[in-house]
Amino acid sequence: MIFLLAGTSDARALAVTLQKTGRHVTASVVTENAAAELESARIKSRTGRLTADEMAAMLETGYTAVIDASHPFAEEASKNAIEAANKAGLPYIRYERAGTDIDEHPLVTRVDTYEQAADAAAEKGGVVMLTTGSKTLQVFTEKLLPREDIRLIARMLPRLDNMEKCAALGVAQKNIVAMQGPFTKDLDLALYRHYKVTTTVMKESGAIGAVAEKIEAAVSLGIETIVISRPPVEYPNQCETFEEVIDTLTRLEEK
Template identity: 85%
Template sequence: MIFFLAGTSDARELAVKLQKTGRFVTASVVTENAASELESARIPARIGRLAADDMALLLQTGYTTVIDASHPFAEDASRNAIQAAQKAGLPYIRYERAGTQIEEHPLVTRVNTYEEATSVALDKGGVVLLTTGSKTLQIFTEKLLPREDIRLIARMLPRMDNMEKCTALGLPQKNIVAMQGPFTKEFDLALYRHYGVTTTVMKESGAIGAVAEKIEAAVSLGIETIVISRPPVNYPNQCETFDQVIHTLTRLEESKNGL
C-alpha cells in the first residue's frame, strides 16, 4: 500500500498510473479541491498537513512505500515525508518534475530565496506581479506594500483562506488575481499588459508550471523577471518521469522480497 503525497496535476496522473499497475494508493493532500480531483479518479485521499512524527505513526498502519509527488517548493512536506519514512522503516521515492532550462538574459535575475527576490523587487520598483502563491506572501507585503512607488499585484489560487490572508496583510482587492492555471503565454501577455507590470516574480516550478512561457512572455514585453530557484533538498531515490518511479518502486519491492 502506497502513501502518496500529491497536490499537483502531474501528481494526480502519476497516482492513477500507479493504481493501474495493481497497487493500492492513498493520497495525502492539503486542500479539499485536490482531494476531490483524486477521488474522482478513484484514488482515496486524506486532507491536512502532517508533522513527521504523525506521518510516521500513520505509515505504520499497513503502508509499504512512501512516494512523494508534492510540489517542488513544498520542501517542508518533503522533509517530513523523508523523516517519517525513515522512522517507519519504509522506502521513500521522490517524483521531482523536470526543471526548466533558463537562458541567460539581462532582464532575468535568478535568486535562491524569497527574501532575495523581495530585495531585487524593491530595487526595481514599479508594478510588481507575484505568481509565488500565498504561503510566502507576507515576505513580500512587509517590504513592498509600504513603498509608494510600488504597486504589488498577487496571483494565487481562488481559495477563501487565500483571500482572507490577503485582507489580513493589507493587499487591496483590486490587486488580487484569483485564478487557477495552467495559463497560456497569451493569457500571461494579457495579464502583464492589463496591469502594466514592470517586474514579475515567479518560482522555478518546471515545465508543468509553464515557467518558460511566463518568462518568454515577460521578456517579450521588456519586463524584469525574478526567478526563485528550487529549494535544495537531498531526496532519496529521485525520479523525473513516471516510468522511473514505477521502475524504482518495482526494484525496491523485489529487493525487499529477496528477488
C-alpha cells in the first residue's frame, strides 16, 4: 500500500497510474476540494497536514512505501515525509515535476527567498501582481502595502480562508484575483493588461505550473518579472517522470 503526498495537479494522474499497476494508494491532501477530486478518480484520500511523527505512526499501519508528489515549494511537507519514512523503515521516492528552462532576460530577476522577492518588488514599484499564493502573502503585504506608489494585486485560489487572509492583511477586494489555474498565456496577458501590471512575482513551480507561459506573457508586455527559485531540499530517489517513479518503486520493493 502506497502513501502518496498529493500536492500538485499532476499528483492525481500519478495516483491513477500507480493504481493501474495493481498497487493500492492513499493520497494525503490538505484541502477537502483536493480530496473530492481524488475521490472522483476512485483514489482513497485523507485530508489535513501531518507532522513527521503523525505520518510515521500512520505509515506503520500497513504501508509499504512513501511517494512524495507535494508541491515543489512545500519543503516542510517533504522534510516531514523523508523523516517519517526513515522512522517507519519504508522507502521514500520523490516525484519532482520538471523545472522550466528560463533564458536570461533583462526583465527577469531570479531570487532565492520570498523576502528577497518582496524587496525586489518594492524596489521596482508600480502595480505588482503576486501569483505566489496565500501562505507567504504577509511577507509581501508588510513591505508593499504601506507604499503609496505601489498597488498590490494578489492572485490565488478561490478559497474562503484565502479571502479571509487577504482581508486580515489589508488587501482590498478589488485587488484580489480568485481563480484556479493553470492559466493560458492569453489569460495571463489579459490579466496583466487589465490591471496594468508593471511587476509580477511568481514561483518556479515547473512546466505544469505554467511558469514559462506566465514569464513569456509578462516579458512580451515589458513587465518586470521576479522568479523565486525552488527551495534546496536533498531528496532521496528523485524522479521526474511517472515511469521513473514506478521503476524506482519496483526496484526498492524487490530489495
